[in-house]
Amino acid sequence: MSVVTNVILSLHEDFIVDKVNNWLFQNGHRPLLRVDELWKWGKAMECDLYIGAYNHLEVAEFVAFVKAAFSDEDTQLFIMEDGDEIFVERLASHS
Numbered sequence: 190m191s192v193v194t195n196v197i198l199s200l201h202e203d204f205i206v207d208k209v210n211n212w213l214f215q216n217g218h219r220p221l222l223r224v225d226e227l228w229k230w231g232k233a234m235e236c237d238l239y240i241g242a243y244n245h246l247e248v249a250e251f252v253a254f255v256k257a258a259f260s261d262e263d264t265q266l267f268i269m270e271d272g273d274e275i276f277v278e279r280l281a282s283h284s
Contacts, residue, residue, distance in 0.1 A: 192271045194246040196221065198255070200237040201263030209239075212254050218243050252279045 198221055200206060210220035221239035228234065248268060255266050259282055266280035 192245050194243050194248055194271060195269040195276070196239075196241045196243065196246075196251075197265075197267040197276060198239040199265040200239070200259075202237070205259065205262060206237070206239055208258050209255060212251070213241075213243075216247065216250075218246065256280055256282075 198206070198209065206221060206223075213220055219241070221241040224238040224240060225233050248270060252266065252268065255264070259280070262282060264280060264282045265278065267276035268279050269276040
């Protein structure tokens with residue numbers, strides 16, 4: 190049975206996404222994808238925005254990791270858990 194969690198992560202510095210992708214890999218998931226790499230028309234986005242969809246993501250552990258890793262960075266994390274109809278902001282950190 191699928192239990193899909195959708196993730197949106199907005200970062201001020203894109204190099205720190207490697208920490209998140211490493212956590213995802215260590216927990217059996219694929220990396221977040223940068224929206225600019227998927228968007229091929231018009232202007233490029235003027236922010237570092239990453240997305241992903243994950244089956245059986247341990248949401249509480251993931252959110253705790255992101256909060257601990259990026260508490261001093263300009264970071265936003267939005268999660269839409271299985272059965273939800275909208276994203277919920279789980280982290281809004283501003284340096």
